[in-house]
Amino acid sequence: MTTVYAIENQKGGCGKTTTSIQIADYAAHVANKKTLVIDVDPSGNLTKTFLGTEVVKRDLFTFLMNRPKSTEGIDAFQKVDENLYMLGSTKQLNGINMQSDFDAPLMLREALEPFKWLFDVIIIDGCPEITQLTHNLFAAADKVIVPMNPGSYSVMGLADLQNEISFVRKMYNPNLKIHGLLLSNIDKNTKAEQAINEMAKTCCDLLDTKVFDNTVYHTTVINDAQIAGIPIRKYKKSHKVNMVYTELCNEIFKEEGWK
Amino acid sequence: MTTVYAIENQKGGCGKTTTSIQIADYAAHVANKKTLVIDVDPSGNLTKTFLGTEVVKRDLFTFLMNRPKSTEGIDAFQKVDENLYMLGSTKQLNGINMQSDFDAPLMLREALEPFKWLFDVIIIDGCPEITQLTHNLFAAADKVIVPMNPGSYSVMGLADLQNEISFVRKMYNPNLKIHGLLLSNIDKNTKAEQAINEMAKTCCDLLDTKVFDNTVYHTTVINDAQIAGIPIRKYKKSHKVNMVYTELCNEIFKEEGWK
Numbered sequence: 001m002t003t004v005y006a007i008e009n010q011k012g013g014c015g016k017t018t019t020s021i022q023i024a025d026y027a028a029h030v031a032n033k034k035t036l037v038i039d040v041d042p043s044g045n046l047t048k049t050f051l052g053t054e055v056v057k058r059d060l061f062t063f064l065m066n067r068p069k070s071t072e073g074i075d076a077f078q079k080v081d082e083n084l085y086m087l088g089s090t091k092q093l094n095g096i097n098m099q100s101d102f103d104a105p106l107m108l109r110e111a112l113e114p115f116k117w118l119f120d121v122i123i124i125d126g127c128p129e130i131t132q133l134t135h136n137l138f139a140a141a142d143k144v145i146v147p148m149n150p151g152s153y154s155v156m157g158l159a160d161l162q163n164e165i166s167f168v169r170k171m172y173n174p175n176l177k178i179h180g181l182l183l184s185n186i187d188k189n190t191k192a193e194q195a196i197n198e199m200a201k202t203c204c205d206l207l208d209t210k211v212f213d214n215t216v217y218h219t220t221v222i223n224d225a226q227i228a229g230i231p232i233r234k235y236k237k238s239h240k241v242n243m244v245y246t247e248l249c250n251e252i253f254k255e256e257g258w259k
Numbered sequence: 260m261t262t263v264y265a266i267e268n269q270k271g272g273c274g275k276t277t278t279s280i281q282i283a284d285y286a287a288h289v290a291n292k293k294t295l296v297i298d299v300d301p302s303g304n305l306t307k308t309f310l311g312t313e314v315v316k317r318d319l320f321t322f323l324m325n326r327p328k329s330t331e332g333i334d335a336f337q338k339v340d341e342n343l344y345m346l347g348s349t350k351q352l353n354g355i356n357m358q359s360d361f362d363a364p365l366m367l368r369e370a371l372e373p374f375k376w377l378f379d380v381i382i383i384d385g386c387p388e389i390t391q392l393t394h395n396l397f398a399a400a401d402k403v404i405v406p407m408n409p410g411s412y413s414v415m416g417l418a419d420l421q422n423e424i425s426f427v428r429k430m431y432n433p434n435l436k437i438h439g440l441l442l443s444n445i446d447k448n449t450k451a452e453q454a455i456n457e458m459a460k461t462c463c464d465l466l467d468t469k470v471f472d473n474t475v476y477h478t479t480v481i482n483d484a485q486i487a488g489i490p491i492r493k494y495k496k497s498h499k500v501n502m503v504y505t506e507l508c509n510e511i512f513k514e515e516g517w518k
Contacts, residue, residue: 012271012387017412042388043270043419045412091419128271128387129301151485153276153304160302160350192482216304218477223451226410 002116003256005179006141008126010134010161014154015147015184017045018222020125023145024050025231026249031258035122036077037087038108040133046125047088049229050080056088064096064136067111076115085119090119097132105135105172112140120258130164138168143179145252146207148200150185150192155199162207178209179252184216214248216241236239261375261516264438265400267385269393269420273413274406274443277302277481279384282404283309284490285508287343290517292379295336298348299333299392305384306347308488309339315347322346323355323395326370335374344378356391362392364431371399379517389423397427402438404511405466407459409444409451414458421466437468438511443475475500475509 007020020037020214028035038060039046047056058078068076077085103110112122124141127133138144140181144165148154169176181200200211216222225235232242266279278294287294297319298305306315317337327335336344355366360370371381371513383400386392405420407413428435440459445452459470475481484494491501 013273013408013413014271043412043416045415048415058337077367089362136491150479150482152488153302153485154272155301156304156307187479187482190479190483192479192486195483220301220446220449220451223446225447226412227451227454229411 014129061092108136109140271387320351367395368399
């Protein structure tokens, strides 16, 4: 069974891409599992991080438009490195938001179906707004991870996220689970930390989920790794935040039974 | 002359709303000028900050759809408090992105035209994606302020922003000026600070603009004020970051000749 993880909170700047990178890096290179990452954000930050200046050869928009019916080997995806493959994003992806066929929200799920067996895990980096692409993301996913950070703006939209998930469950994907809330970029021992902890509890009730035990505290190393364009494990393995991400990934993937 | 300031960088979480709040608060309550704020982001975070739990009575979508031809007094806008008025955002605003008439990018500019004389300054909080709303924002603006923060993601999209601004200049608004880049949420004395300073220089060449002298450094007070839902001046007037914002606003509004 391949599990599809969606990283989503429609507020921009809450850590979706950073989280997707760390989780994908862990799955492919620490757990040594065949991993596919999909970038659903037309601005393509995840794509640029994994591909650098390389051209996007296998992009999500083309994949969704063509929906190849047979697996034709691994060539449908772009190899990043050992164990890690991707479907990159391009600006054309905005075109998906113009699709209005009744089955438009199922494009991603149907396109992935013949290829899922090739991977142990699929990780999808989400969108900064609720659009047709978000429908596709949730229709294709098994579990959603919701990054939240301080300030109230990344929390304000959670009621909308809950509405969206309820809608997708009713229409297309009854088993969609909210895997957990991830507290990210939190300043330790501040009013904001207390406030976000309280907000998180309220959100857990609303979303019927839990907060992950491992909190990612604010550290400049995350920005430095982002500027260097590499996962934190490669940027500074010995840094505490790398250990936090490793423990977090153990938590996230606990149910996978990977051997 | 009323100057229209747009706060825009299509990356989410780079500080657009925080910047808009501080600037509007300064204009209305420190400089005592008649100020209109417009929330162009359908997620409505600025609106929630200024209106709290109050209902949005005068929303931007309705205003754009009706485009009242006469000023009918100040009733077209919602009064926040002395000197400060707003056009709030609602989710309906996404409907503007579906408009495809040839003059759809000019809706905001034309709708504002009969009302501009009522205000000394108009501040528009931008969108997290480049859409029809962004065209409207740039077509209506005189000056654009671009917040940038650490990590490379808020910088990566600047080439797209430049393309968009060039397009709008050519089509609708030849005098649109990029007022400056605002370095926001920067960690002092870190690699990220060095990197962002270097990136900012490159961006200034690209965008033919300057970096504002006042940099907003990372402080938890900004998050605390955000959670409290009030401008920093009201939250903690004595804090250094409030003084930084005051100096920044002096810089931003220098050319206004306010008396």
